[in-house]
Amino acid sequence: MGIKYTILGLLQYKDMHGYRIKEHIERNFGHMWSINYGQIYPNLKKLEEEGLITMKEVVQNDEKGPPRKLYSITQKGREEFVRWLESSPEKSMILRDPFLMRFVFFGFGDPDRALELIDEQISVYQEQLGRRQANLQRWKHGSIFVNLIAELGTDMNQMILDWLEKARKELVHHFCTDEAGIKKTVKMNEK
Amino acid sequence: MGIKYTILGLLQYKDMHGYRIKEHIERNFGHMWSINYGQIYPNLKKLEEEGLITMKEVVQNDEKGPPRKLYSITQKGREEFVRWLESSPEKSMILRDPFLMRFVFFGFGDPDRALELIDEQISVYQEQLGRRQANLQRWKHGSIFVNLIAELGTDMNQMILDWLEKARKELVHHFCTDEAGIKKTVKMNEK
DNA sequence: CTTTCTATATATTAAAAGTATATATAGCGG
DNA sequence: CCGCTATATATACTTTTAATATATAGAAAG
Structure with missing residues (x-):
């Protein structure tokens, strides 16, 4: 449900790699919802295939850990994102408890x-x-x-x-x- | 997430067939959550395989429509249901909007x-x-x-x-x- | 110098949940 | 007889969740 657009939305702020995307969501919206790596990496791949984002570069990590893939949104991605942003939600709130x-x-x-x-x-x-x-x-x-x-x-x-x-x-x-x-x-x- | 136990819980009230289970949930809890046939029938089958419910009878419909399979909970099902009912929830509320x-x-x-x-x-x-x-x-x-x-x-x-x-x-x-x-x-x- | 631990990073797989679709029965109205 | 609606069972496909795998690199301990 809209994971693609959430990722696009975050990439409007700044370029990010997969691990950082989950971190950011957990930190800023963790009280409302969460996301899994199982959702992030396949969607990043799909967005790249659709030309909405590009994998800008693979950079060596400054601190520690393996090299990271930095993604950035394309012009096509920006347009698709705004189209979604200004559309009416297709469903109401879902709640499971x-x-x-x-x-x-x-x-x-x-x-x-x-x-x-x-x-x-x-x-x-x-x-x-x-x-x-x-x-x-x-x-x-x-x-x-x-x-x-x-x-x-x-x-x-x-x-x-x-x-x-x-x-x-x-x-x-x-x-x-x-x-x-x-x-x-x-x-x-x-x- | 607990669909099995919801079905068991409803069958504690009275025997029901698949179509009626969804109807009942929509009518009484539709404001909080919903369920789909794609969840009901596979879970009914699974519960029967686990011996928690039995398919009591196939009855011809009084009003209209095809024959229906009436399910009822077993003693084993009642015990498993209470075990789940009195356990602490394993997760917090999930919200998607x-x-x-x-x-x-x-x-x-x-x-x-x-x-x-x-x-x-x-x-x-x-x-x-x-x-x-x-x-x-x-x-x-x-x-x-x-x-x-x-x-x-x-x-x-x-x-x-x-x-x-x-x-x-x-x-x-x-x-x-x-x-x-x-x-x-x-x-x-x-x- | 080696081992262990932790944080960071990418990624896949299996199971569960959710959505869409298919097929069927039966009454009712035209 | 046909079309529509309500009722009923069920499956296929997609998405989400949870678990797991593999890897890199620094820091600490031995």
């Missing part, structure tokens, strides 16, 4: 364990939120677009945390009204 | 067009929010878990709308301070 997939069926499992899993998820998102807020400060002077996306990341994180806490409360109440002996659990889990 | 992928690079395109795309996205989410809120009413008396997930869907929708409007304002301001002649555009897009 192994936790939510479990959440739907929590009625089938052990209520105690369900609450534990929610607590784990709350911890994960709290930690991630802290990292994202720290990153926000770092990126304040960068691109307004990256900044706004980072804000979306923290907004989303906060929203999910709020929902998790609300869901937890309602489930504690729901489990509590069951004939199951979980009152002790409710008490233990209350702060 | 063709619009956000473009948003990041809006600095390269035409500012007018960028604002148009944002306006389109706002329309899409507003419409989706209306549908989700209507669905919320319908599901109020159903499973508390499905209900909470539906609430998450509307919460997320509202959050994204808020962010889009905030982003739009900041971008209008950002573009306005450019040396580009977009003041007219700013004026036309103001309500």
